Amino acid sequence: MDVVCTTGEWEVSRGTVAARASHRAFLCISALIFAASALVTIRWCDSMSSMGEMPMAGGWTMSMAWMRMPGQSWPGAAASFVGMWVTMMVAMMLPSLVPTLWRYRKAIGEAVEPRVDMLTALAFTGYFFVWALIGLAAYLPGIALASLTMQLPALARATPIAVGVIVMVAGAIQFTAWKAHHLACWRELCVHGHAPRASAGTAWRYGLRLGAHCSLCSAGLTAILIAVGIMDLGTMAVVTATITIERHAPEGERVARAIGTVAVCAGLFLLARATLPG
Secondary structure, three states: OOOOOOOOHHHHHHHHHHHHHHHHHHHHHHHHHHHHHHHHHHHHHHHHHHHHHEEEOHHHHHHHHHHHOOOOOOHHHHHHHHHHHHHHHHHHHHHHHHHHHHHHHHHHHHHOOHHHHHHHHHHHHHHHHHHHHHHHHHHHHHHHHHHHHOOOHHHHHHHHHHHHHHHHHHHHOOOOOOHHHHHHHHHHHHHHHOOOOOOOHHHHHHHHHHHHHHHHHHHHHHHHHHHHHHHHHHHHHHHHHHHHHHHOOHHHHHHHHHHHHHHHHHHHHHHHHHHOOO
8 A cells, every 4th residue: 555645744744853853962962961061070079179178277178169279360260160160050950951941942843943952052051141140149259258267267167157057047948938939930931931932032031031040949059059068079969959859849849848858957967066065
């Protein structure tokens, strides 16, 4: 029996095959970006560890991430930190971002098939542009606080206590309506947040909105990362897992509260260890 395909059916079939190939390419590229950013982050952490950490009063050590290297200018140090920060954020946030961009591609794909890759790239760039700004904002007070800590032994001795308080407060934030609001906004953008007019401007703004809600939603967990150890691979892995789970688990708010309980307990433990003798 001969099978006859009309021109319209052939075009639909060819379009479906092209869309599937495009989606497979998106997943492969995402995996490569994740692997590259994770590898670079690990190399950076190893490099920082090989240079050693500065022992501080109070029995803790300061990461070299907050130090300016010999011969390095302050703008150069800031650019190096932001580059490191963005690379680290790509490795940490991509597991939760890829399912969102996948839905975005499917939502706009049929209407703008030739441009879907470009629009996805713009949304991706807008998202991490927000994280680059956050990295720059974190660096300026970070280096000021590091400098003060090196000059004031009393402040250095109080740092472990401050870390415990930060972790405990970050855990408490997980129970707030503010956290629930931004988590709900993120999940809403994931499912229904695609731009009605798929253009470069709307793709960029969509990425910015994703980045803004993501950064606000994970503000407490990001504070834990900075306080406990910005170049600590174990802390990065835990924060990455918790962010991904609370974003995409069916009961996101309940998961966020469970994470908050663990963080509060961890903060209390750190606080007790810093204040109790022995």
